C-alpha cells in the first residue's frame with residue numbers, strides 16, 4: 001500500500017499542479033475512498049470555497065458530502081467534534097484562521113481533550129483546514145498566522161505544507177488520521193506549482209519533515225511560503241553558499257531527528273516561518289535543536305518571522321512586515 | 337422500542353429505581369466530598385431526577401446524550417454503572433475514564449453518553465454533531481443535549497440549535513431550568529419568562545414542562561423523539577425544576593432561603609411519582625422502602641469498593657493523548673524526570 005515518503009519518492013507518477021489543486025485532489029480522493037468522509041464549511045459547496053479550494057467537488061459528490069454551513073464556526077466545529085465521536089470523519093474548513101477565535105472552545109476543550117479526558121475511550125477523526133498568512137492586502141483580521149497556538153495545545157496535530165506535494169500528502173494523512181489534525185494552508189502559495197504524486201495511496205506520515213534540497217553550509221528549516229522562497233534563494237546562492245532547505249511540514253508532532261541530522265552536517269541553522277517571533281514555532285525548533293544538537297552548532301541559531309506585529313493593510317507596510325527571502329539571506333549572512 | 341415503557345408497571349418501577357439511584361448516588365457523593373474523601377469538586381443533581389430520568393427513559397437505547405458539569409444523574413439514567421462512576425469520582429483506574437476525567441467528565445461513548453462537560457454550553461453543538469452522524473448514515477438514532485438555564489445565554493448553544501434546525505437533524509434540546517446559574521438567578525440572566533421562547537427563533541417546537549413530574553418530561557421527549565426520527569427536526573424543551581443542594585458542595589447559598597427550597601421539596605419528583613404508583617397499586621410503600629434501602633446499600637458498597645480500588649500508575653498520565661504514537665510525550669517525560677532520562 002502506501003509507501004509514505006515525504007518527498008513522494010516511490011511514487012514516480014507525478015503531475016504538475018498548484019497547491020490549491022493538490023489539496024482538492026486530496027479531498028476528492030478521500031471523499032471517493034471513504035463514505036464516512038465529508039467536507040463542511042462556509043461556502044464550500046456551490047461557491048467552491050472563498051479561496052476556491054473545494055472548487056467543483058459539490059458537483060461530483062453532492063450537497064450531503066460537501067456541505068455549506070451557516071456562518072457559525074462554534075456550531076459547525078462543535079458539530080464536527082460530536083460527529084467524529086460518533087463515527088464519521090468530518091473535514092471542516094475555517095475560511096480564515098483568524099476566525100478560529102470564534103470556535104476555540106470546541107477546539108480547545110472538546111476536540112483536543114475528549115480522548116484523554118475519557119481515558120482513551122473515544123476517537124476524534126476531525127480534520128480542520130484553514131488559511132493563514134498575509135500578502136493579500138487583507139489587513140489584520142484576515143492575515144494572521146496562528147498555527148503556534150494550536151501546535152502548542154496538547155491533543156491536536158498541526159501541519160503546514162510548503163509545497164504542492166506536501167499539501168496533497170498531508171491533507172490525505174490528516175483525513176485518514178483518527179486523531180484531530182489542523183492543516184494550516186498559506187493562502188499565498190495556493191497558486192504555487194509543483195510535482196505531485198497522483199497515486200491515491202500517496203500520503204505523508206504526520207510527524208515527518210522533508211529535506212527539499214541538500215546543502216553543506218547552512219540548514220534552513222522553513223514552513224509554508226518560506227519553503228519556496230528559501231529554495232529559490234538556495235538556487236541563487238549556488239556556488240557561494242550551499243544551503244540545505246527543509247520543509248518542516250509537521251509542526252506537531254515534529255520530526256526532530258531530521259532537523260538534528262541536518263544540523264550535524266551543516267553546523268548552522270536558520271528557522272523561517274511566517275508567524276510572530278516571540279514564543280513561537282521558531283522557538284520550538286530552536287529549543288529542540290539546541291537541547292540535543294548543541295555541540296553540532298558552529299554559530300548561533302537565527303530566526304526569520306514577523307516582528308510581533310499584526311499585518312497592516314497598506315501594501316507599503318505589509319511588505320515591510322512579512323518575512324521574505326532577503327530576510328533569510330541576511331540571516332544566513334550573519335552565521336556563515 | 338423506547339428504553340423504558342412508562343405504560344407498563346415494570347417500566348414505572350424502573351423509572352422509580354433510576355430516580356432513587358440518582359438520589360442515593362449523589363447523596364453519598366455529597367457526604368464523601370464533605371468528609372474530604374473526594375478530590376476536585378462535585379455538582380449534585382439532587383432534586384432534578386425527573387428531568388434526566390424522564391428524558392432518557394423516553395429515548396431508545398442507541399440514542400446519544402450530551403451532558404453538563406452536573407452529569408451524574410444523566411449517566412445513571414443512561415444506565416451507566418455506579419461502581420465505575422464512583423471509582424471515577426475517586427480518580428481510580430476502575431473509573432469510566434481511568435481516573436483522567438473525574439466527576440465533570442464521565443463519558444461512555446459506547447453507551448451513547450458523549451460526556452459530562454466542564455464547559456457551560458458546549459454540549460448542544462456536540463449533540464448536533466451526533467445527530468448529524470445519525471442523519472448522514474441514515475441510522476435510527478437521535479441525540480439529546482442537556483444544558484442549564486445559565487447555558488442558554490451562551491452563543492454556541494444557539495449555534496448548535498440553529499444548525500440542527502436548519503438541517504432538520506434528529507436532535508432534542510433539553511434545558512434544565514433549575515432557576516440558578518451558579519449563584520445568579522435565572523431572571524437576572526435572561527429577559528424572557530420561559531426559556532422555551534428560544535424555540536421560536538429557530539422555528540422549531542418549544543415547550544415548557546413540569547420538570548418535577550417525570551411523566552410530563554417523558555411524554556414531551558417521547559414526542560420530540562418521534563418528530564426527530566421522522567425527519568421533522570429538533571425540539572426545544574424547557575423542564576422547570578430545582579436543585580436542592582448548593583451549586584457545588586460547600587456553597588453557602590446566600591442567593592436563596594431554606595423556605596424557597598422547602599417549597600420545591602413539597603413537590604419532590606420521587607415522592608410524587610412513588611405516591612402515584614402506590615395509589616395505583618403498582619408498588620406498596622413497603623416495597624418502595626425496600627427498593628430504596630437496597631439501592632442505598634448498593635451505592636454504599638460501590639463507594640467502599642471504589643475507595644479501596646487502585647489509583648492509576650503514574651505512567652498512565654502519558655497515555656491516551658492520541659490514537660497514534662507521538663514520540664514527544666514520552667521523550668519529554670523521560671527528560672523531565674529527576675533521574676534524567678537519557679536519549
Ligand SMILES: Cc1ncc(C[n+]2csc(CCOP(=O)(O)OP(=O)(O)O)c2C)c(N)n1
Nearest residue numbers: 406454455456484485486487514516517518
Ligand atoms: C464557559 C464556562 N463559564 C463559566 C463556568 C463556571 N460555571 C460552572 S457551572 C456554572 C453555572 C451553570 O449554570 P446552568 O447552566 O444553569 O447549570 P446548573 O449549574 O444550574 O445546572 C458556571 C458559571 C464554566 N464551567 N464554563
